[in-house]
Amino acid sequence: MPILLVVLFVILIDQFSKNYILAHMLPGMSIPVIQDIFHITYVLNPGAAFGLFEHQTLFFLFVAVSLVGAAIYFYPRIPKQYGLLRFGIGLLVGGAIGNVIDRIKTGYVVDFFDFRIWPVFNIADTAIVCGVGCIIFTMIYLYKEDEIND
Template sequence: MLYLMGILIIVLDQITKFAAVKYLKGKSPYVVIENFFQLCYVENTGAAFGILQNKKLFFIVITIFVIITIVLFLIKYSSSVTLLFRFGLIMLLGGAIGNFIDRIRLGYVVDFFSFKLGRNYNFPVFNVADIFVVLGTILIMGLILLDRYEN
């Protein structure tokens, strides 16, 4: 059941990116909440916060390494870690694969969620896969720091 969630993350990510391309690409941003949240199409050739732009091969290699590591970890240690820890790994894996598909297929990642925080700060534009990468990472780190990851 947990692995089905990973597949659902990937499918949700790809469907929302398809919608972003279809309804947002080449158009003005769609304002959801004035001066706070909008949907806008962005082609991100870098990583989070726009760092390391145009390093496609680097991101492909790193992502393959992360995917293989998580899958091997789940195969070998799944029974010795908590369900919550596996949940975090699946979220991270689903998000990584979602963005990996974009990098391989398009050469960039489609982002579309845009938040403005206050008057002077526009949070970097992101997507569904990014949400799960961040949530999975926070959950994994929290469980490790609190020593709550082993059965």
């Protein structure tokens, strides 16, 4: 799947879900889906994961622009057989752009998935984590196997 489609899909689903939350909930509002296990909770997050680096919008913009720039530079150099690596980069970039859109609009990121034992997060965060997981898996397992087989 071309990286641009992955990036656009993540951004569209992320922004649609956040706009739905913005239109139908108030900050702090929580709707139980599975009582005491999973709730939809509207949170405005001024930082990164776990609320780190609150109100550092310029820093996050710099990181996201650097990430997109690196992806644009390195992606064409990745052999086609590394589909999982390419997919992971698409997820990572799409998630980063999804959260940057929020930061540019409001200075906050809209979070809403609340599993009660973990900080509240969103679809962009999920894409970033899954993308990094695909990249790490490829680098540890698939890349090394190819080196051994050469």
